[in-house]
Amino acid sequence: GAGVSQSPRYKVAKRGQDVALRCDPISGHVSLFWYQQALGQGPEFLTYFQNEAQLDKSGLPSDRFFAERPEGSVSTLKIQRTQQEDSAVYLCASSVGVNTEAFFGQGTRLTVV
C-alpha cells in the first residue's frame, strides 16, 4: 500500500480483556517498529523486527505484551489482561532498512476502562 496501515483506529477494552492490534507496513520494508505514546508524551519504543525476526523487545513493559511478524510483513501487537495503564496510542512504523527514515501509521488509540 501507499503507507503504513493500522487497525483498528480506536479500541475500547474492559480491564482484563485481551486485545490485538494490527500493522500493515509499506510493502518491501524490512524493518518494523512498535511504539507506545501516552497522552502528551513522545513515542516510547516497544519492539523492533527485521523481516520476521524480533531483534529487540527491550521496550515491552511486561510479559503481557507480545508482538509477532510471522511472514515478515504484517505484524500484530497483543496485550493480554489489559490494565488501565495500557491506555495509550500504539504506533507502528516501517523503514526500508537500518539507519533510514521510518514511516508511521496513524496509530491505534487503546482505552482500557
Place this chain on the structure above:
Amino acid sequence: AQSVTQPDIHITVSEGASLELRCNYSYGATPYLFWYVQSPGQGLQLLLKYFSGDTLVQGIKGFEAEFKRSQSSFNLRKPSVHWSDAAEYFCAVRTGNQFYFGTGTSLTVIP
C-alpha cells in the same frame, strides 16, 4: 545512553512570523536525525532528515533544520509560519534498532 531534549514544551507564534524549534541530542557517534510533525489524532509525518553531508537540510512544507555537531543540536526552522503548521513537533535520533524521541514541542499559531 541516547537521549533527545526539546527544551520548549509549548511555543506560540503569530502567523507569518519566523519559527525555530530547539532540539539537542546525546549520542556518541554520528547521529541520524529527524523531525516529525503530528497533528491531533494522527500519526507522525516525516518533515526532514539528516544522515550526513550538508548540515543544512531542507524538508517538506518549507521547513529546514541545521545540524551543529559542536552544540549537539538539530534545530528546526521556518521563515514564515502558516496557521496550518499548528501541531506537535518531535525531534528524533535513530541508532540501529530504535528511534529515540523528544517529548515534543506544541506549536500554536495565532492570526
